[in-house]
Amino acid sequence: MQIGGYKGTIYPINPREEKILGLPVYRSVLDVPNRIDLAIVTVRAEQVPPAMRECIQKGIKGAVLITAGFAETGSRGQALQEEVTGIARQGGLRFVGPNCMGIYSAAANLNLSLPGEVPRGSIGFVSQSGTFGGIFARAVASRGCGLSSFISAGNQADLDVADYLEYLANDPETKVVVMYIEGLRDGKKLFNVGRKIAGQKPVIIYKAGKNQSIARAAMSHTASVAGEDRVFDAMCRQAGFIRVDELLSLLDAAAILTRQPLPGGHRIGILGTGGLCVVLADTCVSMGMEVPELKEEHIKFIISDLEFPPHAPTPRNPVDFAGANRTALQEAGVLNKMAQLDYIDGLICNTPITWADSSKSSVAEQEKLLTQAAELITAIPQKLGKPVVTVDLSDIAFTNELIVKAMEAAGIPTYNTPEAAARAMAILVKYAEIKRRFPNASHPQLR
DSSP states (O other): OTTTTOOSOOOOBOSSOSEETTEEOBSSGGGOSSOOSOEEEOSOGGGHHHHHHHHHHHTOOEEEEOOOOSGGGOHHHHHHHHHHHHHHHHHTOEEEOSSOOOEEETTTTEESSOOSOOOEEEEEEEESOHHHHHHHHHHHHHTTOOEEEEEEOTTOSSSOHHHHHHHHHTOTTOSEEEEEESOOSOHHHHHHHHHHHTTTSOEEEEEOOOSGGGHHHHHHHHOOOOOOHHHHHHHHHHHTOEEOSSHHHHHHHHHHHHHSOOOSSSBEEEEEOTHHHHHHHHHHHHTTOBOOOOOHHHHHHHTTTSOOOTTSOOOSSSEEOTTOOOOHHHHHHHHHHHHTSTTOOEEEEEOOOOOOOTTOOSHHHHHHHHHHHHHHHHHHHHTSOOOEEEEOOOOSTTSOHHHHHHHHHTTOOEESSHHHHHHHHHHHHHHHHHHHHOTTOOOOOOO
């Protein structure tokens, strides 16, 4: 907590020490002279019941039970967990865990779990795996995003994933909720909360334990019952959750939803060269999107400012440059004109390539052209309100730093495969559909 910049008062509790990290130590929470808002419990499992009783006697209303050794260990641990839960409920104390790795709150600068410096942002992450929290925090930073909250749910003996979803739904710092789930305590409760907030904030779920044959892994990890996957999948569809099948997709979905506008429909414009166009179009259609053919008058409109390569196919969508030299400004111009068509809802393109323009030899002139290209590209999401994602298969220095920085600032993501780019666009399309399905949904109020 100290390393993370927490500004509140910390009271270490230990019966043997006098100071810990320069802070005075108290033998019991009952010896602390001031009010305590939150208790972080890390004692051995058998010491948790008396520790919880002291917390209740002190008037503490919230706790994080990091201690393991409860239901995930078998019947004896289950009995101990039930004892702790009973003590807490009788005393009016709500708690996270047990068997968890803590919580993180950007608003409070409170970090009980994540290693290193945590990128601040607008993604709230609830996870039944504490390890995934650290991995996810580092990964979202690589995509220019950050966390508003992280909650390691653990065994969910008291508070469960539905409670955390309800909390994050009301959190103004959280724009997207991401959940890693192994099993549910109360599926109906999660469903009802989901229906209340559907269309207000995206909720993305990755659920492990699809196969009943490995349900024991979830049970031994966080004492979770995996459940019937077909039932869970149907619940996600009806509740308005976005379910993904890969951890990488979980990350990409969260990032794209925080950085790009939602499309008005599922019709996608594609710009690229050669096989990239074919794969993008095929993948988009396979994922339920449409790649509409451009009208004749619009073909002339989008290429009116350049000499389109004579060997290239007629640009009917995809617009295929067929490997011909072109400048970033030419690509950006075509992309911007496609975005102006009312039957194009979103765009996927290769990362704009900066082949040298021999007619503009000076550095100043080249930079002017690149600036104009950047303005055209970034205007699409910022002014036209249509999402753009790009693909870069080459990893070679054809893309100018000016273009890259402009796209990053505008939240335009780049993916290293056409499938990943299409999947990201499909997430935007899916959530736009959810918003249309639940137009009257409203945030639940905390109990």
